Amino acid sequence: MMLKLTGLLLRSLPGALLLTMFPSLVLAASAPDYPAKPIRIVVSFSPGGGTDIFARAMAQKYTAAWGQPVIVDNRAGGGGNIGTDLVAKAPADGYTLLLTTNAPIAINPNLAKAPFDPVRDFAPVSQLAALPFVLSVHPSSPAKTTVELIALAKAKPGQLNFASSGAGGGAHLAGEMLKTMAKIDMTHVPYKGGSPALLALAGAQVDLLFLSILTSTPLIQSQKVRALGVTSPKRSPALPNVPAIAEIPGLETFESDLWYGMLAPAATAPRIIDKIYQEGRRMLTSPEFRNLFEPTGTSLVASSPDAFAAAIRKDLAKWGKVIKDANLQVN
Secondary structure (H helix, E strand, O other), X not given: OHHHHHHHHHHHOOHHHHHHHOHHHHHHHHOOOOOOOOEEEEEOOOOOOHHHHHHHHHHHHHHHHHOOOXXXXXXXOHHHHHHHHHHHOOOXXXXXXXXXXXXXXXXXXXXXXXXXXXXXXXXXXXXXXXXXXXXEEXXXXXXXXXXXXXXXXXXXXXXXXXXXXXXXXXXXXXXXXXHXXXXXXXXXEEOOOHHHHHHXXXXXXXXXXXXXXXXXXXXXXXXXXXXXXXXXXXXXXXXXXXXXXXXXXXXXXXXXXXXXXXXXXXXXXXXXXXXXXXXXXXXXXXXXXXXXXXXXXXXXXXXXXXXXXXXXXXXXXXXXXXXXXXXXXXX
C-alpha cells in the first residue's frame, strides 16, 4: 500500500516541486544509460606498438558488448605525456579514456614536472596487463648468464654499453636498477624506440639491452640475440629457460616490468568506472584473450580500481627512488 501511495504522489507532483523534493531521484531517472554515444580510448603512444595492439583488441570487445563505437585515438609524444595530459583535461563523463603504460604515470613525473598529476587528475579503472623486460646480449658476448655479465661489467667499469628504447623509459630504468643493485658501472645508449635498439644489439653495436619480452622474443628465438634474464620476479612462461634476474643471490628484490593500464579523468562517476572495469575484467579473463596475449609473455591482470590506485602509488615511490639513486635528469 505504501509503495502505491508513493507512486501516486510522485505522479501527481509538478515537475519543479518533484525536483526540489527528490533531486537525485529525478536526475537518476533522466540520465541516459552509459554508454549512450561513442567512446574514445586515447593511447599515448604510436600505432603498431604493444599498447596500441592491446587497446584495439579491447576496443573491439567493448564495441561488441555495448553496441556503441569504441574508437582508439593515438596521441603520441613527450614519452606518453601528450596523450595522458589530454585525458587528464577531458570531461569526466566516461567518454574519453586513457590506455597507457607506467612510463607517463609512474616514471615521467619523477623525472620532470609533468603537466598533470598522476594521482589527483585520474580515476584508475584497472591495471590490464604486465610484461617483463628481457636482458639480452649479442651471441658473441662472453657472458652466458647475468652473473657472468655482472662480472664482466665489474672487470670493465664504464666500458659496457647498454641500449634502451629511450631515455627515462622503463627499459632504461631496468638497466639503472641493475647498475645500482649489482654495483656496476655501464654507459646508457638511448634509441628512439625498441626496434632500433634491438637492431643495434643484433648488429653488435651495443653490448646489452633491456627490452620488453613482446619485442625481444622473435630475435631471441631466431638466436640473433641471447637472453640472459627476465625482470619479472619469476620466469616467464613465454621464455621458460631464461632465468629471472631475481634468482641471483643479492638481487632477489629485482623487479621491473612494463604495465598497461586504463584510467579516466578524475571525478568520473563510480558507476561508470565500475561498468568499464567489469566489462574489461570479463574480456581479460576470457580464454580468447588469454590465448591471444599470454603466449607473448603478457600477463593479464584485470585489477580492481582500488588495487590499481595502490599499484600506481607504489610504482611512483619505487621509480622515484631508482631515479634519485641513479641521479637521472631529463636532457
